[in-house]
Amino acid sequence: MDVSHLLDELNDAQREAVTADDNHVLVLAGAGSGKTRVLIHRLAWLIQVGHVSPLSILAVTFTNKAAGEMRERAQDLLQVSTRPLWIGTFHSIAHRMLRMHWREAELDENFQIIDSDDQHRLLRRLIREEGLDENQFPARQAQWFINARKDEGQRPPAIEHMDHPLTAAWVHLYERYQSHCERTGLVDFAELLLRAHELWLKQPDLLGHYRRRLTHLLVDEFQDTNTIQYAWIRMLAGDTGQVFVVGDDDQSIYGWRGARVENVEFFVRDFPRVQTVRLEQNYRSTGNILAAANALIANNEGRMGKNLWTAGEEGQPIQVYAAFNEQEEARFVVERIERWMSEGRRAEQAAIVYRTTAQSRLFEEYLLKASIPYRVYGGLRFFERAEIRDALAYLRMLHNPNDDAAFERIINTPSRGIGQKTVSLLRLQARETGLPLWQAAIECVKQDTLNGRAKNAVSAFLELISAMRERMSDWTLGNQVEGVIEQSELVRHYEKEPREKMEARVENLRELTNAAESFVLTAEDEEAGLSPMQSFLSHAALEAGETQGEAWDDCVQLMTLHSAKGLEFPLVFMVGLEDGLFPHQRSVQESGGRLEEERRLCYVGMTRARELLYLSYAEVRRMFGSESHSRPSRFLDEIPAQLIEEIRPRMGTRSPWVSARPAVASRGGGLGEPGQPFRLGQTVRHRKFGEGTVVTFEGSGEHARVQVNFFDAGPKWLVLAYANLESD
C-alpha cells in the first residue's frame, strides 16, 4: 500500500515518531511543532501500515474540543469512518466504562454526573449538617481537598492525618460526602476517573479483557495528566499495550489542579524501551519570538530540554511597552490594533492575553469605545446557565428521584411555598433515616412531620414530579424536555427578572428543547447501554458546550493565558506584565515550583504569536480600590535585550506620583540619607521581607507609616521609624 501521504509532509523528527515500531514512544513536542499532526499520522500509520484494528486503538485527550478535532482530522486522513475508534477525553472514556460495568463498579444503574457547582452546593450542605463552622471549613476548600485526594487515587482510610485534627476533619467530610453520593447515585468528575481505575483493580478479568482489546494507546497533552490518569494508562497498558504519548513539559500549566509534569519523566522510567523523539522545529512563530521564548524558559530547572527553531524569518523584535497605568495600557493596545487593521489586517488575527480574568474589562471598554468587535473567552457556558440547569434538574429527577443535587435545586424553583425551614426539616429527616431527600419527603408527608401548609406544598411537589414521570415515561427526549419546561412553570419563575434577561433565558430553554429534539444517541453510548435520556444528561454534564457561542465574526480575541494554550494568532498582546500580577503574587509566595509554572505560562503566551508580539505593563495599577505600584515582571528581564524594542511612553505624559508631595524619612540610617525625601514607586529593601516598591504613605514624624509592596512577601504597612528600610 502506498503510504507516502502519511509521511510526505513530515519532517525527520515527525517521521521518526510516526513510524516508530514496537516501542513505547514519548514525543516531546514544542509549541507549534506539529504535535497534533504527529498524533493523527501515527494513528493512521498504525491502521494502514501496522494493520492494527481500529477497534484496538484508544486515543485520549483532555478536552472535548481536542477529541473532536482529532476524530475529524483522522477521518480526513484515513478516508474511512472513524466510528470504531475510541477517541475521547479521560472523563468520557471512564464514564463509558462505568456505564457498561455499573454493576461491577458498584454504582447505581442510573447514576448521575454532578459538576463542580453541584458538588459545591452539596458540600456546603454537608458542612452545615455536620455543624462545622463555615468560615473554618469553606466548601471551596472541602471541594479542593476531596478532588485532590481523588486525583491522587486516595480514599479516606488511606489518608494519613496523624495529629492533624484539621486534616482529620476533612477526611471525615470526604467520607460523609462519598457515602452520601453512593446513596443518591451521584458521581463527580474526579470520581469518574478514580472509580474507573478501581473497577480494574477489583475486576482483573475485566482489565484483562480491555488489555487484550485495547492494544494501542495514544495520549495527547501528556504533561497535563494527574496521578490517577497516569495510573490508569499504566494499568491498561500492562505489559503488552503500546503507548504513544505526546506532550511538552514546558507547557505544563495545570499543576495547581493536580497535573503532574513528573509523569513525563516517570513514563521513561516506568515503561520499558521508551523511544523519545523531540519535535523542535517550529512552524508558527518568527525567529525573534522563539529566541525570546527559549531564553525565558531556559531559566527553569529540570527540564527535559528542548530548543525551538524555525526555518522562517527573524521577524520584528518583541515590542515592550511601559504604560503609566492600566488605562493607558488598554489605550495603547487598542491603538495598535487599530493600526494593524488600518494596514488591512483583520481583527480576528489579534489576541489580548492576560493573567487574570478581571483584566479583560478595561480592554473591553476601550475596544467598545473604538467600535472594534471582540470576543471574550471563558464565562458561562450553555449548560452552566441557571435556567438550563434548572430544567435539567427536573429531567434528572424524573430519571433518578434520589438525585439530591437535583432535588435541592428545584424543590422551590419556581417558588411554591417551600422555604428554608421546610427544606431543613426534610434534610433532617433524610439524615436521620439515611434516605435520599425524595424518599425522606415522602416519609415526612406520610408521618405528618410537617405543618399543614408546608405539607401541602411538599406533597404538591412530589405529586408534580410523579405525575410528570408517569405521563412522560414513553415520550421522546425532545418532548420530555419540552414537557418539563412547560409543566414545571419555570418560565413563570423567570418572569420576575428584567425583560432582557428573561427573554434570554426563555430563548435558552427553547434552545435546550431544540438540542434535545435533534440529539442523536451516539453509537458508543448505545453500545454502552445508555438510554437517550441518560446519554443526553451525561453529555450535558461532560460537555458544557463552547465558552461562548461560536461567533465566527471578525473579532479581537480576549482570553486568559490558560485558555490561550493550543491557539495561535498573528498578533499577540500579553498585558499586565508586572511582578505580583504576572507572576502572580501567590505563585511567588508559595513554593513548590509555582514560579516555574508561571514562567511556563509566560512561555505558552509568547509562543502563541506568529508574527508580532507585544508585551506591556503598567507602572501603576488600581487594584482592589487602591493604587499599587509594582516593578515590571521579572520575566521581562529574562528576555535578551537585543530581541526587544522598547516603546517609550509619549513625551509630556508623566506619571502622577512623581510629582506627589514627598515624604521625609524621619531618622538617619533609615531610608536613604537622613531627612531625604523618597518617592512612591521607589524600590526599597527590608531585612526580612526583601525588596519591594513604596506604594503609599501616611502620617509624619515618628508616626509616619509607609506601605511597601514586597516582591515576595506582598504588601505590608511599616512604621518608618522602625522599619529600617534601605534604598539603592
Add this chain to the structure above:
DNA sequence: TCCATTGACGTTTTT
C-alpha cells in the same frame, strides 16, 4: 417571599 443593604474577599479551569 422578595428586595435591599451589608460584609468579606479578591489566580489560573476542564471535566
Add this chain to the structure above:
DNA sequence: CGTCAATGGA
C-alpha cells in the same frame, strides 16, 4: 473598586 453571598426588614 466590584462581585457575590448572606442577612434582615417590609
